[in-house]
Amino acid sequence: MTNDDSKVGDIPGKRSLRPLGGVLAAMAVSLTGTRISVVALPWFVLVTTGSATQTGLVAFCEMAPYVVVKAFTGPLVDRIGPRAVSWTTDLASATAAAAVPLLHALDLLSLPLLLVLVALIGAARGPGDLAKEVIVPEAAERGRVPLERAMGLSGVIERLASTIGLAIGGSLVALLGPLTALAVNAGCFALGSVIIKLALPRSMGHTAEEASSPARKTEPGYWRQFGEGFTFLRGEPLLLTVIVMVGITNLLDAAITSVLVPVWARQSGNGATAIGLMGSVMGAAGVGGSLIAAVVAQRLRRRLVVLTGFLLAGAPRFLILSFDAPLGVVLAVFAVSGFGAGFVNPVLGAVFVERIPRPMLGRVNALGDSLSWAGIPLGGLIAGAAVTAVGLAPVLLACGIAYFLTTNLAGLRREWQEMERTGGQSVPEPSSKDDASRGNANLAT
Template sequence: MARPVPLLLLESATALSGIGNGVVIVALPWLILERTGNAAIAGLIAACTAVPLLAASVFAGTLVDMVGRRRIAVLSDVLSALAVLAIPVADLTVGLSVGLLLGLAVIGAMFDPAGLTARETMLPAAAQAARWPIDRVNSVHESVWGLAYLIGPGLGGVLIARVGAVHTLWVTGVCFLLSALLVRFIAMAGVGHPPSRPANVRQAVLEGLRFVWRDRLLRTLGLLMIALIVLYLPIEGVVLPVYFQSIAAPQRLGATVMAMSAGGIAGSLLFGVFVSRVPRRATFIGGVVLSGLALLGMSFLPPFPLLLAFAALSGLAYGPVNPLANYAMQQRSPERLRGRVVGLMSSSAYAAGPAGFLLAGPLVQGIGVKPAFVMLAAAFLAIALLTTALPVLRELDRPA
């Protein structure tokens, strides 16, 4: 008998966590720019979160395999909530200096990879409980993420205009706490105590690293995703906030990020519909190349309606990419290693965005918004075109 409740709880928690992070995407850079007026400082603070993210990405999957998926998901959301809520609390009490803001941002970033990994590893069990094909679940999961990032940045832009950037972060904390509450009630096989717990953390980490590196498809997809996200997320997190702040239009910032997310939702859902009719390799290559072309169109900062159209097209084209990466991880990793494989793949890519801020902040400060945007978009497109010359991607079309 089909049991859709675990999948519903999991995706609801994913949505709340994503909304919280979506608010942070626009609120934190805006807060930093509001307090310092310096894009380079905004980029530096964001980049400083890359070090703990990178370290956390290595150990997140191991923790999931050792402690259990549900426990880590709940703990991660609770700790993320406390770190985010400390920012407005500090502002109301001791005062919010740049150093304190940096410290809290770093602490908050440390917990995200574990929660992301834990929820991702629950997807196959949730699909089995609901009696849904795994491609359909991946499609829905990525669409939920897209919906969350559609709501979150838009909500963040509206709240910044109404109550200010620092008080907007109260919403993020509440979202994380509600996500933890929902995950706590997920009951299905494979989410509690791990069936085979690694005895040694170091050996467990190395085993996961070796597995991912020796699998040619996973290694290639992992490196590609890191390279693309290094260029993509700083566009949302540095370039667009600086541009829209320069024209005093926070609502337009939210609307632009929302357009990218709306396109991503549509792209993910279309992937679930047409995955059996279109080769996976062609879908992956076509998605990243078309997304790069749309980003290049955005980079010339055309009139706002055209900018929104390019933003939506970029998201639409990129929509199938993450479901395809999820499929590769799920089909090529054994159950006992799934936490480590998902942790290394997903969380390393997740950590790549803040690392790209280290480039984007000084670049914007040094040469201006438009030239920096063009350079980032052109680099994204160049890497996307490289995928056409990678024969290993044909393994996406081979049976599991």
């Protein structure tokens, strides 16, 4: 007798696209649900409380646990496997999200209880997103898909879900109200959990040898594994440089998204419609860039692709807003920026996966993601204070210059030469990859 988990996906040397298709589908529905809640949850708080301060507090209570919990659950993903973490956390997110409209309908939803629920959603989303990131490289190997192509497809899914999810969220809120949109969000998380549970073999994340080896039974404790992630990153100057650079650009991106664009839209007279157009144009162009990157990125020089992508994606957005240009010109610049941004994540994602031993992928990715996201909650606060102090145009110019210098100075560092592939293969054979990963892991521990 055999079960579904021992079928094609587990047969060594045989190609199976089912795991990659499954994880990409799960990412699509869960990310779409997240973007729906980006519209529905703030609107729900605004219409029920009328307080912008409470709306910001709710957003903070979701994102702070996301970053913190994601940082500390890397060893958990490595120990019990990304498949189990993904479907269980998606189910937890679905339960917490469904409780919001249910408790409101029963007239039991207070602000403190809402804060607890959104904190639970954020705390579950962090490890859930991390687990899906960790699954992608192994799923690509099982399907014999080049790593850059798999990471590019992942980027396409993320940007497409952002574009579609925001549109769906806005439509649902306008037609049926925010509570219906939040219920759809819960349904998306539940569907993502089911997809991961059914489409991915149980062995995903753990080879048969690892599962049965004595070393696995005597693996280091949780906190020692957590410390090993820091130790590994300290010995990887390239990864540290990328993390610091992305952390600064994420802070600047948060500033322009949460404060600078809304202030510009109001001062220019273009209104809230312009905000939606700018986001949609950039998101759609980003989908196109990610699709092209998925096809051709493995043939290009990585350093050139990343630096060009950041050059297009960063400073031009800030500078065009500071020049008081017509909306059509602004939209064109945002489209070019989105296209350039679509090339960045597939390449950086492939670099991380290649340099991190597979058994440590969860804990190192968790630390890297959390460090690079640490500035996001501060972006809006700093930008708001700066605009109040010196005005919009000087802040936009300063942010554009900071973006340009951060990305280009990082790209000039000597360790960035290590970004290019070694050995001429972007996707090694699974057997040799696993052997190398296990060897590196033993040296690290």
